[in-house]
Amino acid sequence: xxxxxxxxxxxxxxxxxxxxxxxxxxxxxxxxxxxxxxxxxxxxxxxxxxxxxxxxxxxxxxxxxxxxxxxxxxxxxxxxxxxxxxxxxxxxxxxxxxxxxxxxxxxxxxxxxxxxxxxxxxxxxxxxxxxxxxxxxxxxxxxxxxxxxxxxxxxxxxxxxxxxxxxxxxxxxxxxxxxxxxxxxxxxxxxxxxxxxxxxxxxxxxxxxxxxxxxxxxxxxxxxxxxxxxxxxxxxxxxxxxxxxxxxxxxxxxxxxxxxxxxxxxxxxxxxxxx
Amino acid sequence: xxxxxxxxxxxxxxxxxxxxxxxxxxxxxxxxxxxxxxxxxxxxxxxxxxxxxxxxxxxxxxxxxxxxxxxxxxxxxxxxxxxxxxxxxxxxxxxxxxxxxxxxxxxxxxxxxxxxxxxxxxxxxxxxxxxxxxxxxxxxxxxxxxxxxxxxxxxxxxxxxxxxxxxxxxxxxxxxxxxxxxxxxxxxxxxxxxxxxxxxxxxxxxxxxxxxxxxxxxxxxxxxxxxxxxxxxxxxxxxxxxxxxxxxxxxxxxxxxxxxxxxxxxxxxxxxxxxxxxxxxxxxxxxxxxxxxxxxxxxxxxxxxxxxxxxxxxxxxxxxxxxxxx
Numbered sequence: 001x002x003x004x005x006x007x008x009x010x011x012x013x014x015x016x017x018x019x020x021x022x023x024x025x026x027x028x029x030x031x032x033x034x035x036x037x038x039x040x041x042x043x044x045x046x047x048x049x050x051x052x053x054x055x056x057x058x059x060x061x062x063x064x065x066x067x068x069x070x071x072x073x074x075x076x077x078x079x080x081x082x083x084x085x086x087x088x089x090x091x092x093x094x095x096x097x098x099x100x101x102x103x104x105x106x107x108x109x110x111x112x113x114x115x116x117x118x119x120x121x122x123x124x125x126x127x128x129x130x131x132x133x134x135x136x137x138x139x140x141x142x143x144x145x146x147x148x149x150x151x152x153x154x155x156x157x158x159x160x161x162x163x164x165x166x167x168x169x170x171x172x173x174x175x176x177x178x179x180x181x182x183x184x185x186x187x188x189x190x191x192x193x194x195x196x197x198x199x200x201x202x203x204x205x206x207x208x209x210x211x212x213x214x215x216x217x218x219x220x221x222x223x224x225x226x227x228x229x230x231x232x233x234x235x236x237x238x239x240x241x242x243x244x245x246x247x248x249x250x251x252x253x254x255x256x257x258x259x260x261x262x263x264x265x266x267x268x269x270x271x272x273x274x275x
Numbered sequence: 276x277x278x279x280x281x282x283x284x285x286x287x288x289x290x291x292x293x294x295x296x297x298x299x300x301x302x303x304x305x306x307x308x309x310x311x312x313x314x315x316x317x318x319x320x321x322x323x324x325x326x327x328x329x330x331x332x333x334x335x336x337x338x339x340x341x342x343x344x345x346x347x348x349x350x351x352x353x354x355x356x357x358x359x360x361x362x363x364x365x366x367x368x369x370x371x372x373x374x375x376x377x378x379x380x381x382x383x384x385x386x387x388x389x390x391x392x393x394x395x396x397x398x399x400x401x402x403x404x405x406x407x408x409x410x411x412x413x414x415x416x417x418x419x420x421x422x423x424x425x426x427x428x429x430x431x432x433x434x435x436x437x438x439x440x441x442x443x444x445x446x447x448x449x450x451x452x453x454x455x456x457x458x459x460x461x462x463x464x465x466x467x468x469x470x471x472x473x474x475x476x477x478x479x480x481x482x483x484x485x486x487x488x489x490x491x492x493x494x495x496x497x498x499x500x501x502x503x504x505x506x507x508x509x510x511x512x513x514x515x516x517x518x519x520x521x522x523x524x525x526x527x528x529x530x531x532x533x534x535x536x537x538x539x540x541x542x543x544x545x546x547x548x549x550x551x552x553x554x555x556x557x558x559x560x561x562x563x564x565x566x567x568x569x570x571x572x573x574x575x576x577x578x579x580x581x582x583x584x585x586x587x588x589x590x591x592x593x594x595x596x597x598x599x600x601x
Contacts, residue, residue, distance in 0.1 A: 100488065104485040104488050106477070106548070107481055107482065108548045109478060117485070118475075118489035119490075131470055
């Protein structure tokens, strides 16, 4: 399994194999160091929240993990295998799906079409494959089946996405990522654009994705949301991982203090740290 | 967007898109009924044949324009690309003595290449489509004038005119060009509604970022769309050559706005991502019916321009209204 990987203390301490791991990621933009030797680890079947103040470099790190940014240094492992992503499409091929905050759906197209955008089910037969004729019926059936699996109540898969509320639209994006991810789902502020009820609806959906066996990386500024669903919290600060916290033990106020640097991770008692 | 999560989604909205497809159909029917009362020569197969013949090359341009507008682009260079195509095809055949089929092929390759160049300017240099194709309009128009010395190319071999030839259905002559136009509309409809790349054309007009993130190569898609539009302008050139029996460097100067008129009348949104090519056919028919109908009724053709203007505003107002509801 390990090629030139350095089995580190953190990963050897827990016996669980990691789904995703990053070691010493560095990314510089001229004078600015956005990622400064960041480590990252994601366990199977967990929701890992990634939090950090604006400018802490968490989105740069997430972009490195999702292929949107190519790091200058460091290694990324997926199921123990060293990987290097040159683009988000590379990462997607490796089974990493990303949900973006700005509702990345095509509003005038149907739910089924949005679910299968770029991965349309084609009709069988050489001519249909050559002309790339889509099998709308099959896409529709698959969409119904998949949405039912997530208990996502929508009347018809053939209605345009623009007829949905913001939360339902984000639900479509989440469902889409869950349908195609094989390893990891990354959610970048999935509830930021939503109201309270809608946000809760999407949180439910994220739980169902995890319960279906896919680990989720959740980037969020919303502390109540983070504390509601995260299994562990990765606090990012000054381009690095400052601490891994256990949301069941630590208070929200202390977490924010770690995030802003008011509280040093060394000052924390051992039981609030996540292992 | 701001409606509560519990709102039943399916109820109301789907009635509205059909308004944009029904609208042009109703306008067309009303126009036909009106002209039927004005002239007893209107409701005849001859009129139908005349309308189809008259709209054929603008309608084929409008197919290309529809593809471009669906991606939320616009093509102002379509008409002059057609004119260049007609000059190339005829000059290559008449002056270089090329076999007509080869001359036609050269014309089509050139118009396709210019279309692709539009796409490259828009995707690689990130020029707004309006600016890129406005610049291309000037370049291609001037190039056509220079290449042809502003002279019409005549004495064509018959093979270049074949789309202007007619055949009879129940005693009424129809041109092959009109048939080709209908065929192209069918093909475009099939491509846009039934194939994955066709659906991507809509998607990229809806939300280009979502399309890029879903792994579809948007740059290649957009360049292909402009290239196919260029190919369609080349085919329109061939229909034009068949109709006027010459290569005309001065053609095509108003076809950009005429094709946009047909697209918009047909209910396709200028913002991209919604509409359909059959609507464009109806839009082109509406313009053609008014032109022929007013002529038959002996009315000054200026009224056709006036009515077209009113219809454009109505069509876009409908589009805006249905978008605000969404």
